[in-house]
Amino acid sequence: MVAFFESFHPVMQALLATLFTWGMTALGATLVFATKTINQRLLDSMLGFAGGVMIAASYWSLLGPAIEMSSNNPIGAWFPAAFGFLLGGIFLWGIDKILPHLHPNAPIKDAEGLHSKGQKRSTLLVLAITLHNIPEGLAVGIAFGALANGGTEASLAGALTLALGIGIQNFPEGIAVSMPLRGDGMSQRKSFFYGQFSGMVEPIAAVIGAIAVSFIEPLLPYALSFAAGAMIFVVAEEVIPSSLEKGNKDLASMSLMIGFVVMMILDVALG
Template identity: 85%
Template sequence: MLDLFQNFSPITQAFLATLFTWGMTALGAALVFATKTLNQRLLDSMLGFAGGVMIAASYWSLLAPAIEMSEGHAIGDWFPAASGFLLGGIFLWGIDKILPHLHPNTPLGQAEGYQPKERKRSTLLVLAITLHNIPEGLAVGIAFGALANGGTEASLAGALTLALGIGIQNFPEGVAVSMPLRGEGMSRRKSFFYGQFSGMVEPIAAVIGAFAVAFIEPLLPYALSFAAGAMIFVVAEEVIPGSQEKGNKDLASMSLMFGFVLMMILDVALG
């Protein structure tokens, strides 16, 4: 697989990798064809698992490489990672305040961001998951874009591992959109369409991220930590609270730990 990917440019690699992550979102959304509802405990455990994967990926695949690349920085080895991480969180916080969206299992009256006069629950739900997929696509794109600046086979394996981990956690995100829509009476086909549509932004964000860092090398540690900060904001603001709001706190917490460990093993063993 490494040999196959090495035949493509980093930007093409990022695009292909996020086609996989988008496909995993679609696969999760496709569960709507098998059932109208999904056990809440199972959904909460899947969301907790996704949060663990994102936390582990943020450190091993993004923050740790950013710190290594910053060795000898004039201010300190920590500066690019720290500043980029905070900027990533602030960026997502700003979008969260502007973009109209609605978290799963939340009443329409509690939608966040700017609210137009006419609001559709389906549109707001899709926008919520789409918002969360932006940093995931950027993270994959930046990881592959780093290869243009002298990346090794090991760093290619790390980028592929990151894409694999994000793809795994995209599965419950697709479920989290399609199932609530189906439960509200929307047709299976429309519920699936909206569910998979939320992952469409990842290939776009990945190409943007890969293109930026592939040609502007000094941005790389900042970009890696920026993506990490954005992902952690999503986990803290939505994924963890969403996995526990129905009372399955212990199950969601243990699932998060399993997700973290799986991503850690993948990254250390393959990356």
């Protein structure tokens, strides 16, 4: 796998990797062709698992490398990571207040963002998943873009591991959009289309992130930390609350821990 990706430019590597993560979203959405509903406990456990993967990726694949790259920073190695992390959270907070969206498991009356009232449930669900696919795509793109600034084979393996982890947790995201729509009576094809559509933003965000850090090397630790902060905001504001809303708190919490451990193992063993 590493040898295959080495033959491409980092921007193309980012695009290929996020086409995989988009494909995993689509794979999750295909379950609408097999069943009209999904067990709530299973859905909540998968959401918890996704949250654990995102938390682990935020440190091992993003914040940790950002701190290592900042050892010569005149203020301190902590500064780029801290500044970028908080900026990422603030950025997603702003988008969250503007973009109309509906969290998985939430009733339509709890839609958030500007002009959310009167919007279709399908549109709001897709926008919610799209909201946290943006930092995921950016994270993968930035990880690959770092390779253009002299990254090693080990950092390529780390970027691939991050893409793999994001892809794994995208599977339940496709389910989280498509299944509620199918349960509301939408056709299989439309439910699938909306489910996979939410992942389309990842390749776009990845290419933007990869191009940006490919040409602006000093930006890299800030960019990595920005992506980490944005992902943690999404986990805290959307993924974890959605996994707990139906009362499966213990199951969702343990699933989060399993997701964290899986991503940690993948990053340490492969990255």
